[in-house]
Amino acid sequence: MTTTRRLTGFKPTGHLHLGNLLGALRPLIAAQAATESIALIADLHALTLEHDPERVRAHTLEQATVMLAAGVDPERTPIVVQSHVPEHTGLHYLLECVTGFGEAARMIQFKEKSAGRGHVRLSLLTYPVLMAADILLYDIQQVPVGEDQNQHLELARTIATRFNGRYGETFTVPEGVRPDSAARVMDLADPTAKMGKSQGTGQIGLLDPPQTVRRTIARAVTDELAVVRRDRERQPGVTNLIDILAECTGREPSDPYSYGALKREAADAVEALLTPIRKRHAEFAADPAHVRKILADGAARIRPRAQATVRRTRAALGLLD
Template sequence: MALSMRCNVKSVFRFVHKSNSHRRLFKAGKATGTTSLPKAQVFSGIQPTGVLHLGNYLGALESWVALQDKYSTVMYSIVDLHSITQPQDPQILRENILDMAASLLACGIDPTRSILFQQSQVSEHAELSWILGCLTSMPRLRHLPQWKMKSKQKNEGSVGLYTYPVLQAADILLYKSTHVPVGEDQIQHLELAQDLARIFNNQYGEFFPEPRALLSGTRKVKSLRDPSSKMSKSDPQKLATVFLTDTPDDIVLKIRRAVTDFTSEVTYEPESRPGVSNLVSMHAAVSGQSLEEVVRLAEGMDTGQYKNVVAEAIVQKLQPIRLEIQRLRADRGHLESLLAKGAEKAHSLAAPVMTEVRKLVGFY
């Protein structure tokens, strides 16, 4: 059986240096005594935009969980200030914040090993964003792809949408973060944070480190109905996306209806067989096996039989997460308490940084 592939899927992070073309690779997982890594401050944020899906989990959250065992200071923020660049129903936003907290906790984010907090509860984010905004040119922001895309979709864009990359930079620099786990589509926004760190340092003296990107090596999960596109929670086709809260029956139905092709053999050929290859990639990711192992195990199966195997593997992976989300959602007070404690920890790190920033800028 032919298996065409360029590389194995492994849980890997690569440090991306803007001024250096080579990349240093580190396996994700628990740090060992033989691992020599620079002391790092890791920060990332996620918008409270509803239920997470399988692509979010495999593409980001598994990596986030692994980073908790790799670095001493890891911060994850539910960035609600970013979410209001688009119209929000206040009650739904409040529920989405708690739902996101429940989802992150259920996926393995541990408040004893990282700091999980709500962005708007730490006012220093907005203050630093204003200061950095005064160092940012309008042409620099106009070149960012998200502004071009989202403003065209709405035919107009708010000032908040235009300047939210500056707030992203403030989120990162506020904690003097050295590393940021991001997706490929966020690299240009991280470059803005790097640029603003340099601009601030040139004007006021060396202060902010230039943060580096941590890119997850996990393959992107594609839509079950259109494997040329990423899996998305906003996909209008209900069978296109596997959500973390889907029941086993939901998952089985969606995988059975997944688009494949007219060849019954199971192979991994992303260019010529994107639908089947998407199933193979998901199966490998949720089972912890390599692509070669998954394809070898599928020998003798047709794609219909293989879909049942993939569905079962996804159900086994997501069922504990779904049940934990349900349990956490039922205890609103517990979630609010955890976020409040996280905000206190975040504020204790942000306050001294802003004190120094105010002095450097000349506020006192």
């Protein structure tokens, strides 16, 4: 029986938050027994904009530690730092040779992040091709994606299909896997925006202390309608709180009339979810050498497949061994 290969990526540009846990980490953990998964910390993607090198290093190690604390089993799911496997950048260039400038330039995130900037790094333009390399390097069959990453996955599929057509069957063409409907957690202070690691004031970090979690939820934006119901158009804040509660507990609010009760229930549910993660994180964080070894082992385990893919790609393009 063939096991499905799946890749889930995280960019170390900030602290992992509740949206990352519900939308990406929990599905990754749930799929560990049934898929051949890779958890990729895409540190090279963090270099596309102005950054603090020390913070990138710190966030990379912290993300690996949080993944372990949340339940990622490195024996079943290698946790890999992108820059620890040089074949990522090696395949990146080879894929650039079959990608059009216009294909990269029309990526929505490039347009948004480059707008109004005096100095735009070339890597911001080409990183969707690096993202394609991340996927195609390991013969990945499934990639969990949200709406904001769908365009990048489609570029990876286009590149793989084009390459296979021109140079012979070389790459597996990946398929997108949609997260559950409630997995898109919005910012509690601005429920029209997705909860993010580096922007906004309504994030709930997975390592935030209990008082911070409860304060953030207590201050969550609601509305004047005073009705607890799902209505994404007219009540995005209330809908977000209901979704968070349902995702954490598997149930709906017990009081359909009180925003205060909804916030208390949501805070209790989030705390019940985060308390054991914080405890396990403290244990892993006390031994960073052990975490680094897990990362080194993960890279060593998956690198042979990456090397085979690059050799296959080089040969298809006509490069001399």
